[in-house]
Amino acid sequence: xxCLDCHPDxxxxxxxxxxxxxxxxxxxxxATDEYLTFHMVINRTVPASAPARKLRCxxxxxxxxxxxxxxxx
Numbered sequence: 732x733x734c735l736d737c738h739p740d741x742x743x744x745x746x747x748x749x750x751x752x753x754x755x756x757x758x759x760x761x762a763t764d765e766y767l768t769f770h771m772v773i774n775r776t777v778p779a780s781a782p783a784r785k786l787r788c789x790x791x792x793x794x795x796x797x798x799x800x801x802x803x804x
Contacts, residue, residue: 732744732747732754733754734754734755734756734758734759735753735754735755735788736753736755736756736759736788736789737756737758737759742756742758743756744756745757745760746760746762746786747786748760748786748787748788748791749785749786749787750787750788750791750795751788751790751791753788753790755786755788759788759789760786760787760788761786761787761788761789761792762784762785762786763785763787763792764782764783764784764785765782765783765784765785766778766779766782766783767779767782767783
């Protein structure tokens with residue numbers, strides 16, 4: 732699989748976007764931390780101890796950030 736953002740060059744992908752499935756090279760992949768949570772008694776949300784790795788392409792990252800801004804506005 733090759734990086735979708737490097738097209739028409741044939742740069743090998745090192746990751747796959749977790750949202751859209753596009754192949755991404757090391758230059759284009761956006762890696763962030765995602766803090767997972769679980770519910771305890773009395774409906775209390777507790778973060779998991781270590782963050783998970785979240786891999787996205789630049790387009791999906793921008794879309795998720797725009798969605799987050801709309802939620803807080």
